[in-house]
Amino acid sequence: MAAIKKGDRIFLVDGSSFVFRAYFQSMNQDRKYNARSDGLPTGAVRLFCVKLLQFIRDGAVGIKPTHLAIIFDKTEDTFRREIYPEYKAHRPDPPDELIPQFPLMREAVRAFGLIPVEQGGFEADDIIAAYACQAADAGAEVLIVSSDKDLMQMVRPGVTFYDFESGIKGKPGYRPERRLDRDGVIEKFGVPPEKVPDVQALIGDPTDNVPGVPGIGIKTASQLINEYGDLESLLARTAEIKQPKRRETLEQNAEAARLSKKLVTLDCNMKVDTPLEDLVVPELDAKHLLGFLKAMEFTAITKRVSDLYEVDASQVEADPRLAPDGSATADLLAGVDPDSDEKPAATASAPAKPKTKKDLDLGADLTPQGLAAQRAATAKSAKIDRAAYTIIDDAAKLERFLERAFDGGVLSIELLTSSPDPMVAEIVGIALAIAPGDAAYVPVGHRAGNDLLSGGGLAPGQLPVRDVIARLAPLLRTKGVMKIGHDLKPDITVLAQHGLDVVSFDDIQLISYVLDAGRESHGLDSLAEAHLGHTRLKHGELIGKGRDRVALDNIDITRAAAYAAEAADVTLRLWRVFKPRLTAERMTTVYETLERPLVPVLSRMERSGIAIDRAMLARLSGDFAQTMARVDDEIAELAGERFNLGSPKQLGDILFGKMQLPGGSKTATGAWSTRANVLEELAEQGHVLPERILEWRQVSKLKSTYTDALPTYVNAQSNRVHTSYALAATTTGRLSSSEPNLQNIPIRREDGRKIRKAFVAPKGHKLVSADYSQIELRLLAEIANVPTLRQAFQDGVDIHAMTASEMFGVPVKDMPSDVRRRAKAINFGIIYGISAFGLANQLAIGRDEAGAYIKKYFERFPGIRDYMDETKAFCRDHGFVATIFGRKMHYPEIKASNPSLRAFNERAAINARLQGSAADIIRRAMIRIQPALDAASLSAKMLLQVHDELVFEVPDGEVEKTLPVVKRVMEEAPLPAVALRVPLQVDARAADNWDEAH
DNA sequence: TTCTAAGCG
């Protein structure tokens, strides 16, 4: 092997921290991917392999390694234990699922053609340090891959520290990847790398049981080391330290500090048995690797490797030693390390092989779960062949196919339309499936060509859309045939434009939502992947990308047929998997009362749309533009230059660079934060520019998102705006609204309210807005069963004033508005799973004060603390929480070991029971509104839902009669399923526009 | 495509 030289790029990977990372990341993912069919946990190994492959192929931070060392700890009995028996003594044992994976990681390293490096009596850190020095001396470039900050002391010319991202982006506990050079270490520790052990000696490390000096944190430590040079000088000159307390503790703990420094110091001089030059990255032997991956039953990465290296994975045997029946894995399951020399001779008496799914006698299992598994097996069994679907191009064929659908009683439907917006979409084709593999495509709207000359005419070989719809109508309208789809609402909307209504249907997106909200996504692609192991033809591939993108009605019929019929086929197969799960998991009622009936209701609301006053919005846009220009000028004056006010980066440079204002927090990516609360703080200190920025941002938001954008959503035919509601977008059961989002129309500030005035009723009509008053707090009183709160709602008193009175001992009468405001913030905080930090932020008070408020609150309303503790405990035990109507919301990360992620999930779970129950109540109301209006012969149209509010359009003459009907239906919505002990209150008003009605 | 900020309940 060639000696290490300049130009070599060497990755020194800290195997232990790599393994733990992979493990915790795997625990954040779905559990079902974390074990092999025989029960052997493999999640960490899988992610370990994914990362290794990435390192070998792409490297990291733009560097591709020539040498790759994966270094493991061999034993805990290192020299550190000798000098300090307590070293790492309190470290808990690794989790059970991880233990059998340690030897597998070493197998994985070998499978990639690499050598796992370890050496008795040394930690990985020691070996890494020795390698790093060697390599740097030889002029090579070294990347230390670890999350252990002990290794940061090794940073020097040629050596940088790299830690890849951890956690899940956008969630608490997430850390982006980072690469530290000398400056980076200085930023982190306040001292250069060579002084890091001195600083660590003072602060200690509780996880490794390194004592340090009590009461000294990173700030004090780096300040002291910078002042005195190093630990020994500091300890020699403690007399000079001014703070008596600090001097005393330093003197008392001098020996502990010296010991700590010995424990954390890494040195270059260890003799490593494995020469660094042996660790050159070899040509990858894909077959060998695939043998390992197949033995582990990793599907995705197996496919990736076979694609990348053009090896047919099906021709490769799973490594027999590690495959589920292999002797090595039997040992792993029995807790024996196959690498160990102490392997018992009696391998022959390996434990009985655990039953795999395939071993189960499905025919004998008549439990609902068993039946579900059986159905799943049949749905999977027949192979999906895209080319085998029928194209129906004449009436007789269609007739025969539909007859068979009548006989079968099941019809899966997928519409191909010319636009994703169902309000303008034309039907291009209809795919139908009646049994797995038995699907057909009926083209009706394909165009003859996509060039200008031939464009316009229909392609040959299609049936007239009207005829097809006429023949389809009896099937759609009969209860005798179950119609099945995935996300049926848009299709129902399109069909409704043709005068067709769909009676008796199932929507597998909604079934999936009912069963798996919070733990799986509900898109057709991911469902097909997860439950059928099938990858669907991509929509992007069908219509092309960028410049080559074509309109859907210009797609070739054969290709469209393959795509759409496959969707219908997959949908039908998924229905056979999912439908039995509904009964097996006792979720049928939830699905049939809260989900399915809402589909036609929402479709109808979307089709109704709402009228807006475009002239009013245009005027507002003009006003806002003027304001923005004026503020822009003022800011240019204040800053001394013009810059893009919309760029947080440029603004940060001006505020914290040029103007040297005190910067507060940084964002996740390390940029200065210029969020509203940061700017507000600066404004309070008397700085004018931040205040102007806030004004500009507010106006800019109103203009771009509302006054400019809303008119572009007006439908040319109806002259109204039609939003789209998603039923399965939130974990809690709330709806979401998009294109445009009509659930976030401004109301809180005067400027914004003007936009709400542009939502109007047409002549002769009024808008009626009806909203639940304090519904989530009422549900808190109900679910947590807090007598004081329940009584307050029964008495109809001001709930925030009552809370303030209880907590601060102030009488409700003539209560200062600020006291009430605080109580209100606490009440909302409780709903959100309160933290002292969050409340302090909200009220701009100290954390101690906020903590005291919370304590007081829990004393006054003891049921609330119990509610929170119970919710967390239940969620930990079951992985989900439920609404008062039984809808489940899953939080698999509630057990995450990352404290911030875990706490986040606990708060979410606490909030979910309330938010979700409220969502269920308004869903029940929405489903009942139309029948109630019909019964009263009223013609009001329900237009919008905004979480706790419904908006109707009502003829002037019917307003008086409509208000009480709406109010009654909403207030009685929980009945008869649930009789609340707290009254619900709905306020309803009518006006010419939404602002005044609300 | 990702990040940051801002709108709502």
Place this chain on the structure above:
DNA sequence: GGTTGCCGCTTAGAAT
């Protein structure tokens, strides 16, 4: 293995 930070969403524009 290191420490965050009040729940649920969608949209727009800049930066990458």
